[in-house]
Amino acid sequence: MTSGLRERKKLATRLALHQAALQLVAERGLDGVSVDDIAARADVSPRTFFNYFPTKDDAVVGIDASAVGQAAERFTARPAQESPVEALRAVHAQQATEMAGEPETLWPLRLRVIDEHPVLVARLHAVFGSAERALADAIAARTGTTVGADVYPTLLAAVSGTAMRTALHAWLASDFSASLPALVDEAWDALAAGLPAPRR
Amino acid sequence: MTSGLRERKKLATRLALHQAALQLVAERGLDGVSVDDIAARADVSPRTFFNYFPTKDDAVVGIDASAVGQAAERFTARPAQESPVEALRAVHAQQATEMAGEPETLWPLRLRVIDEHPVLVARLHAVFGSAERALADAIAARTGTTVGADVYPTLLAAVSGTAMRTALHAWLASDFSASLPALVDEAWDALAAGLPAPRR
DNA sequence: GCGAAACGTGCAGTCCGTGCAATGTTGCGT
DNA sequence: ACGCAACATTGCACGGACTGCACGTTTCGC
Numbered sequence: 001m002t003s004g005l006r007e008r009k010k011l012a013t014r015l016a017l018h019q020a021a022l023q024l025v026a027e028r029g030l031d032g033v034s035v036d037d038i039a040a041r042a043d044v045s046p047r048t049f050f051n052y053f054p055t056k057d058d059a060v061v062g063i064d065a066s067a068v069g070q071a072a073e074r075f076t077a078r079p080a081q082e083s084p085v086e087a088l089r090a091v092h093a094q095q096a097t098e099m100a101g102e103p104e105t106l107w108p109l110r111l112r113v114i115d116e117h118p119v120l121v122a123r124l125h126a127v128f129g130s131a132e133r134a135l136a137d138a139i140a141a142r143t144g145t146t147v148g149a150d151v152y153p154t155l156l157a158a159v160s161g162t163a164m165r166t167a168l169h170a171w172l173a174s175d176f177s178a179s180l181p182a183l184v185d186e187a188w189d190a191l192a193a194g195l196p197a198p199r200r
Numbered sequence: 201m202t203s204g205l206r207e208r209k210k211l212a213t214r215l216a217l218h219q220a221a222l223q224l225v226a227e228r229g230l231d232g233v234s235v236d237d238i239a240a241r242a243d244v245s246p247r248t249f250f251n252y253f254p255t256k257d258d259a260v261v262g263i264d265a266s267a268v269g270q271a272a273e274r275f276t277a278r279p280a281q282e283s284p285v286e287a288l289r290a291v292h293a294q295q296a297t298e299m300a301g302e303p304e305t306l307w308p309l310r311l312r313v314i315d316e317h318p319v320l321v322a323r324l325h326a327v328f329g330s331a332e333r334a335l336a337d338a339i340a341a342r343t344g345t346t347v348g349a350d351v352y353p354t355l356l357a358a359v360s361g362t363a364m365r366t367a368l369h370a371w372l373a374s375d376f377s378a379s380l381p382a383l384v385d386e387a388w389d390a391l392a393a394g395l396p397a398p399r400r
Numbered sequence: 401g402c403g404a405a406a407c408g409t410g411c412a413g414t415c416c417g418t419g420c421a422a423t424g425t426t427g428c429g430t
Numbered sequence: 431a432c433g434c435a436a437c438a439t440t441g442c443a444c445g446g447a448c449t450g451c452a453c454g455t456t457t458c459g460c
Contacts, residue, residue, distance in 0.1 A: 006426060006437075034415065045440050050417065083397050121329060122322040129321060143397050148373060152398045155366045155387055159395065162358045170351050186351050194394040195359065197283050197343050198352045206406075206457060234446065245409050250448065 014052050016042040018062035022109055025060050030117045057123045060113060068127060071095070071160075072134035076141070084139050088160050089188045096167070096181040111172045128165065132157040163187040214252050216242040218262035222309055225260050230317045257323045260313060268327060271295070271360075272334035276341070284339050288360050289388045296367070296381040311372045328365065332357040363387040 020041035024033040035056050039046040053059040071091055078087035099107050114120040136157035140147050147153050167183040174183075190196075220241035224233040235256050239246040253259040271291055278287035299307050314320040336357035340347050347353050367383040374383075390396075 004427085009426095010438085035417085036415090047418095047441070048439055051438075054417080056416070085395050085397075118326055118329070122326040125325040125329075126318055126322040129318070129325075145398065150398060151366060151370050151383065151386055152390060152395075154369060155363070155390055156395055158362045158366050159359060159391070162362045163355070166351060166355045166358050169354060173348060183351065187355055190352060190355055191359070191391075192394045194392045195285050195352075195356055197285075198345065198350060204458080209457095210407090235448085236446090247409055247411090248407085251407075254448085256447070 013042065013044060013048075014064075017044070017049060017052055017059055021056070021059040021062070022113055025117075026109060026113050030057075030060070030119065055123075057120055060117075061120055061123050061127065062110065063124075063127050065127075065130070068131040069134055071131050072138045075135060076138045080142075084142055084156055085188070085192055087142070088156070089185075092160065092164060092184050092188070093181055095164070096184045099168075100180040108172075108176045111168060115169070115172055124165075128161040132161045135160065159191065163191060213242065213244060213248075214264075217244070217249060217252055217259055221256070221259040222262070222313055225313050225317075226309060230257075230260070230319065255323075257320055260317075261320055261323050261327065262310065263324075263327050265327075265330070268331040269334050271331050272338045275335060275338045280342075284342055284356055285388070285392055287342070288356070289385075292360065292364060292384050292388070293381055295364070296384045299368075300380040308372075308376045311368060315369070315372055324365075328361040332361045335360065359391065363391060 017038060021033070021038045024037055024041060033056075035049050036046045038056070038059060039049045042049075049059070053062075074091045074094065075087055078090055082090070114124055136147050136153040139156050140150075140153040143150075143152065145153060164184065167180060167187050170183045171178055171180045190198075217238060221233070221238045224237055224241060233256075235249050236246045238256070238259060239249045242249075249259070253262075274291045274294065275287055278290055282290070314324055336347050336353040339356050340350075340353040343350075343352065345353060364384065367380060367387050370383045371378055371380045390398075
């Protein structure tokens with residue numbers, strides 16, 4: 001499937017750099033860590049670092065563009081009779097489960113580090129942003145409109161990103177004791193109801 | 201009111217730098233413009249540039265933190281019987297009117313330039329982000345919850361930012377021929393209705 | 401006016417990010 | 431097994447972003 005020694009090595013190096021970046025920044029803060037430090041811990045030359053990430057910040061966030069188109073593809077693959085919101089909820093449910101199930105500490109550490117550095121939050125937004133653009137096209141296709149003619153596709157795509165980010169943030173705030181899928185669901189419940197003031 | 205020669209000069213220099221940055225980047229693109237170029241056009245030394253903006257990108261975006269808390273304050277000032285969404289709509293309506301009425305070309309140019317550079321979009325998101333944090337607190341106060349206990353305040357604050365950004369983007373896409381307040385309203389209609397698929 | 405505080409500026413230095421060219425590794429055909 | 435072609439790693443040199451510091455100049459409150 002993944003085949004090739006080359007491919008595997010590349011993936012391994014990329015992950016090593018990402019984890020080195022995460023750990024170091026968690027210890028010393030973003031400004032206390034240089035690209036040279038990260039490269040050193042991952043056992044590659046500083047120059048090689050930039051073959052894997054265009055930016056120090058990107059190495060810390062460590063989400064590749066390939067995972068980005070995924071959401072739009074999954075959305076398109078959902079049964080046609082589902083409404084856009086229903087389809088999105090299903091996609092998010094799947095993603096949330098995957099994130100919560102990964103190497104365990106990766107996402108928590110990532111989120112903790114990102115949350116402490118506004119620059120990285122912005123970077124994360126940028127990553128989501130390109131996913132949302134693809135998603136907007138997919139939504140437009142499903143509803144028979146175009147992104148230019150109607151606000152709906154762009155709005156819904158952006159809102160879905162917001163829902164996921166909010167859930168991730170709440171997950172972090174709960175110190176990862178809450179269930180991520182449950183938080184995602186909660187967010188979508190509020191959205192689907194038109195954001196009414198919560199009863200107390 | 202604004203008093204002091206010092207204050208006025210500072211404001212003027214800040215604006216000069218921002219506009220210099222905008223124009224230059226519009227002409228040559230973000231990478232074609234150096235801080236020295238911007239400082240030169242605004243008639244200050246390169247070193248002085250950094251007394252006004254922490255970053256080249258910030259000078260291009262040019263939105264100060266003072267305008268940021270504004271949304272939360274206005275929200276809090278709304279009559280108490282309004283629901284959170286109603287109050288937010290009112291605040292956004294006012295903001296949209298102001299933006300559309302400003303020096304005319306400032307926002308259009310800003311949006312055009314920002315939209316062409318993902319890095320700047322991220323920076324804009326960061327600015328909105330701090331506004332949203334303040335807003336979340338205000339929303340929590342209004343609904344009698346706290347930001348920690350419930351997703352609602354954070355979610356609604358983030359969604360409101362999304363609504364405004366989406367409207368701004370649609371405004372840009374219409375080449376500024378559409379009415380910004382109308383676009384904002386349209387976005388909120390969809391949100392308040394729970395984001396149903398648009399009828400065709 | 402006058403002293404204190406704020407502002408503008410130059411200088412030196414660190415780090416980020418990139419193009420280029422040399423060197424080492426891997427994959428593949430024979 | 432061999433050698434060549436493709437690709438990955440690395441060092442070097444460079445331009446630009448940003449910061450701390452020190453010094454001269456301007457403005458403010460009295």
